[in-house]
Amino acid sequence: MSIDAIKELLASDMSIVDSVIRDRLHSDVALVNQVGEYIVNSGGKRLRPALVVLSAKAFGYQGKFHYDLAAVVEFIHTATLLHDDVVDESDLRRGRATASALFGNAASVLVGDFLYSRAFQMMVQVNDMRVMQTLADATNLIAEGEVLQLLNCHDADVDVENYMRVIHCKTAKLFEAAMRLGAILGKVDAAHEQSAAAYGMHLGTAFQLVDDVLDYSADEQETGKHLGDDLAEGKPTLPLIYAMKHGTAEQAGVVRRAIEEGDIDSFPQVLEIIRQTGALEHTRQQAQREAEAACAALANLPESSFKATLITLANFSATRQF
Numbered sequence: 001m002s003i004d005a006i007k008e009l010l011a012s013d014m015s016i017v018d019s020v021i022r023d024r025l026h027s028d029v030a031l032v033n034q035v036g037e038y039i040v041n042s043g044g045k046r047l048r049p050a051l052v053v054l055s056a057k058a059f060g061y062q063g064k065f066h067y068d069l070a071a072v073v074e075f076i077h078t079a080t081l082l083h084d085d086v087v088d089e090s091d092l093r094r095g096r097a098t099a100s101a102l103f104g105n106a107a108s109v110l111v112g113d114f115l116y117s118r119a120f121q122m123m124v125q126v127n128d129m130r131v132m133q134t135l136a137d138a139t140n141l142i143a144e145g146e147v148l149q150l151l152n153c154h155d156a157d158v159d160v161e162n163y164m165r166v167i168h169c170k171t172a173k174l175f176e177a178a179m180r181l182g183a184i185l186g187k188v189d190a191a192h193e194q195s196a197a198a199y200g201m202h203l204g205t206a207f208q209l210v211d212d213v214l215d216y217s218a219d220e221q222e223t224g225k226h227l228g229d230d231l232a233e234g235k236p237t238l239p240l241i242y243a244m245k246h247g248t249a250e251q252a253g254v255v256r257r258a259i260e261e262g263d264i265d266s267f268p269q270v271l272e273i274i275r276q277t278g279a280l281e282h283t284r285q286q287a288q289r290e291a292e293a294a295c296a297a298l299a300n301l302p303e304s305s306f307k308a309t310l311i312t313l314a315n316f317s318a319t320r321q322f
Helices: 003-025 030-040 047-058 065-088 099-103 105-126 129-152 160-185 190-214 238-246 249-261 264-277 279-297 305-319
Strands: none
Touching: 003 030, 003 047, 003 065, 003 105, 003 305, 030 065, 030 099, 030 105, 047 065, 047 160, 047 190, 047 305, 065 099, 065 105, 065 129, 065 160, 099 105, 105 129, 129 160, 160 190, 160 238, 190 238, 190 279, 190 305, 238 249, 238 264, 238 279, 249 264, 264 279, 279 305
């Protein structure tokens, strides 16, 4: 199944999700509408809400709450983006000015808070304690992941275990929650729910690993992101950690200084070291392992077009170029 086929399969469902997002984004405060609509309509992949829909359908759910929860997941994700761009002082996301660059930091943070609180209003309406627990736990862990990443910035001694912990908290947890929500709605047994959650965790991990590769290898026109942003922010991602461990002492010193100083001027030199040590290939291989683990987690699911779509998404997550 191709990515285009996936889009076609989900088109009508995602159209409903988009309608819910637009409807529930509304506020009587004009600035909330302005900032919220700007970021929600900024060209994201809508992958996380799509996972809620796919999981619910893969487990035979027949109701309507998966559309609301898909919108909830997108609101939580969007809130993290608004806050991320303030913390990272980013001026570009998906090829457009960030909300913080356009509307200011205060507006971005406060509208992010609005989206979080609106998400919790919506999840309460589903009236399922397991749903609320899943989303509350995920939101809390994401916040912890953001703080962990902040502590890791400019720290060249961050190891792979610490780096992976940030990924699991900051990125993969919402993928896991999205898949778990569909399983909860489908009222499956604990084993199937855990399989769905494991798929989401592995998928989200693969997705973030490739994001970290793309910061050193992507086409800026496709990603809408400046190459080297992670280095400028002093983020010790896997390509840098691997390059320091497997390069010469001199190469490790160059990468270490770049992380500690956020030295974007050394980006060409760091990029060459990353290439010479095979750090990007290693990170891609790790992403592929995570994608394979995601597919393996679905082994006991009944065959369906929705299961096939989830497998295609896992493979895409590890091989994508944007």
